[in-house]
Amino acid sequence: MKRFIGFVQKEFYHIFRDRRSLFILFGMPVAQIMLFGFAITNEINNVDIAILDRSQDASTKEIISKISSSEYFSILQHIKEEAEIEEVFKKGKVKAVLYFEKEFSKKLIKQHTAKVQIVTDATDPNVANTISNYINSILSHYQEEQNRAITLDYQIVPQSRMVFNAELKSVYMFIPGVMTVILMLVSAMMTSISITREKELGTMEILLVSPLNPFQVIIGKVFPYIFLSIINAAAIVILSIFVFHVPVNGSLFLLGLESVLFIVTSLALGILISTISATQQTAMMISLMGLMLPVILLSGFIFPISSMPVPLQVISNIVPAKWFIIIVKGIMLKGVGISIVWKETLVLLGMTLLFIGLSVRKYKIRLE
Amino acid sequence: MKEETVIKVEGLTKVFGDFTAVNKISFHVRKGEIFGFLGANGAGKTTAMKMLIGISSPSSGSANVAGFDVYTQTEDIKKSIGYMSQKFALYDDLTVKENIRFFGGIYGLSKNRISQKSNLLIEELGLEKVAHSLVGSLPLGWKQKIAFSVSLLHDPKIVFLDEPTGGVDPITRRQFWEMIYKAANNGTTIFVTTHYMDEAEYCDRVSIMVDGNIEALDTPKNLKTHFGSDSMNDVFLKLARS
Numbered sequence: 001m002k003r004f005i006g007f008v009q010k011e012f013y014h015i016f017r018d019r020r021s022l023f024i025l026f027g028m029p030v031a032q033i034m035l036f037g038f039a040i041t042n043e044i045n046n047v048d049i050a051i052l053d054r055s056q057d058a059s060t061k062e063i064i065s066k067i068s069s070s071e072y073f074s075i076l077q078h079i080k081e082e083a084e085i086e087e088v089f090k091k092g093k094v095k096a097v098l099y100f101e102k103e104f105s106k107k108l109i110k111q112h113t114a115k116v117q118i119v120t121d122a123t124d125p126n127v128a129n130t131i132s133n134y135i136n137s138i139l140s141h142y143q144e145e146q147n148r149a150i151t152l153d154y155q156i157v158p159q160s161r162m163v164f165n166a167e168l169k170s171v172y173m174f175i176p177g178v179m180t181v182i183l184m185l186v187s188a189m190m191t192s193i194s195i196t197r198e199k200e201l202g203t204m205e206i207l208l209v210s211p212l213n214p215f216q217v218i219i220g221k222v223f224p225y226i227f228l229s230i231i232n233a234a235a236i237v238i239l240s241i242f243v244f245h246v247p248v249n250g251s252l253f254l255l256g257l258e259s260v261l262f263i264v265t266s267l268a269l270g271i272l273i274s275t276i277s278a279t280q281q282t283a284m285m286i287s288l289m290g291l292m293l294p295v296i297l298l299s300g301f302i303f304p305i306s307s308m309p310v311p312l313q314v315i316s317n318i319v320p321a322k323w324f325i326i327i328v329k330g331i332m333l334k335g336v337g338i339s340i341v342w343k344e345t346l347v348l349l350g351m352t353l354l355f356i357g358l359s360v361r362k363y364k365i366r367l368e
Numbered sequence: 369m370k371e372e373t374v375i376k377v378e379g380l381t382k383v384f385g386d387f388t389a390v391n392k393i394s395f396h397v398r399k400g401e402i403f404g405f406l407g408a409n410g411a412g413k414t415t416a417m418k419m420l421i422g423i424s425s426p427s428s429g430s431a432n433v434a435g436f437d438v439y440t441q442t443e444d445i446k447k448s449i450g451y452m453s454q455k456f457a458l459y460d461d462l463t464v465k466e467n468i469r470f471f472g473g474i475y476g477l478s479k480n481r482i483s484q485k486s487n488l489l490i491e492e493l494g495l496e497k498v499a500h501s502l503v504g505s506l507p508l509g510w511k512q513k514i515a516f517s518v519s520l521l522h523d524p525k526i527v528f529l530d531e532p533t534g535g536v537d538p539i540t541r542r543q544f545w546e547m548i549y550k551a552a553n554n555g556t557t558i559f560v561t562t563h564y565m566d567e568a569e570y571c572d573r574v575s576i577m578v579d580g581n582i583e584a585l586d587t588p589k590n591l592k593t594h595f596g597s598d599s600m601n602d603v604f605l606k607l608a609r610s
Binding site: 002003006007009010013014017018201202203205206207208209210211212213 | 454474
């Protein structure tokens with residue numbers, strides 16, 4: 001036990017004396033959370049649009065004032081000619097142009113139909129889509145108001161309600177993902193680097209020749225990272241609650257346990273990586289390419305798994321992060337308990353045991 | 369006077385697939401002896417040494433190190449030997465004292481014993497001024513001396529040195545060999561591999577490995593007479609080329 005404490009103490013010296021690992025451990029999580037929380041967002045706010053109004057009558061003016069008074073849009077300029085549309089898009093500030101045809105009001109009253117065109121800059125398809133949806137809903141709102149007096153014989157009134165994230169805040173979606181990325185990064189990459197570093201320096205050989213048994217060496221190396229990752233996970237949860245007001249609807253205790261499980265999964269992966277790579281650089285490359293990319297692309301963090309092609313959907317099952325994200329979303333947003341997420345938990349547990357088993361085997365072969 | 373044997377090797381063999389890295393080597397090393405273990409790169413030196421220090425298990429043959437069997441008692445072997453590799457592996461981001469404390473700790477030395485030993489070591493090597501500096505900032509020669517002293521911290525019966533003088537200048541090498549002599553005089557057995565033939569001359573006995581076999585084993589003087597050479601370098605070349 002005394003040996004173990006000495007070992008862990010040495011490991012902390014390594015971590016605290018290396019600016020790079022300190023940054024990855026503590027700077028990165030905060031930076032990522034802030035980035036994803038504030039900068040990367042699917043919502044639109046104060047988007048600049050231009051108006052091409054051929055009618056300039058009561059109806060168009062009312063619609064325009066409705067649009068400009070919403071917080072989503074601000075009207076940057078009015079243009080006169082159709083030819084100008086492309087020009088304003090090219091300048092880049094304007095994301096959408098609203099084009100009202102001639103005699104809008106008159107047609108609306110006499111023919112019961114008038115045309116307005118929404119032209120969006122689709123260089124960013126997501127934003128274009130969102131803008132078009134928002135304008136559509138403002139228009140239909142206006143239409144409803146105008147038609148209030150008239151009663152139709154049949155009417156379908158859809159009422160959509162978004163549950164678990166009523167305001168469709170993207171931060172709700174990102175927090176579980178960011179948490180997963182950070183825990184994976186810290187646990188897997190940092191441990192694999194720190195173990196391969198000992199190999200590179202030749203100190204691993206000295207440790208193996210010492211009376212410490214190889215498993216004590218590995219546990220001694222991994223232990224500080226378990227500790228630091230738990231602190232990280234706690235920091236992320238605290239940040240998301242107090243800065244981004246993401247609720248934790250389920251049990252915090254369960255969330256903690258699941259996080260520890262995922263940390264152990266990542267550490268086991270890190271150890272496995274260190275057994276197959278000889279240098280720190282290899283370990284880093286494998287961690288980045290082999291872990292970070294699938295975590296970001298295939299875990300459902302950013303791109304929904306259900307809309308991926310079937311082969312990718314199948315592959316996504318072997319990404320541990322996918323299961324953890326499901327668990328975290330379930331606990332944080334839906335407030336579910338272990339009775340719902342036990343399957344995902346079992347999958348993670350199974351993966352962890354598999355990784356540990358594989359690393360032990362690899363490690364033994366190396367010692368032969 | 370009956371001499372105590374601390375390493376007994378009989379027919380030790382290591383086979384990787386269909387490649388025999390070490391082929392039935394046999395030798396004895398006496399207590400307090402400086403035993404040179406020579407051979408070209410790939411001759412099987414490192415493999416043989418790994419079996420003796422308990423991190424690689426032999427394919428066949430027997431070996432006894434410090435009274436313990438290399439098949440069944442590797443843990444006891446590890447406690448009674450010291451090891452220093454060609455990389456003088458210390459932790460660069462730990463201070464001299466922290467390194468000593470760490471390595472003393474993993475060999476299970478008590479706190480008092482460690483601080484006593486570390487003061488003694490720092491005094492002997494004249495490291496008072498740098499005791500609290502990071503090892504990474506020290507010159508290579510110092511690291512080498514510290515690494516050697518650290519390998520002796522737990523008073524091992526045998527110290528295994530794997531090319532301990534790689535990359536250091538001749539003066540530092542000379543000083544290093546003085547440390548080795550001193551340790552041998554105190555009864556520690558030294559098992560050393562080297563590429564420098566002038567260093568082979570400093571050994572009590574040397575063995576020369578070629579392609580997994582020990583081709584020669586005697587005192588440097590006898591070897592030179594036997595091969596009609598005037599330097600160990602010549603002996604080595606004659607053996608390696610034949």
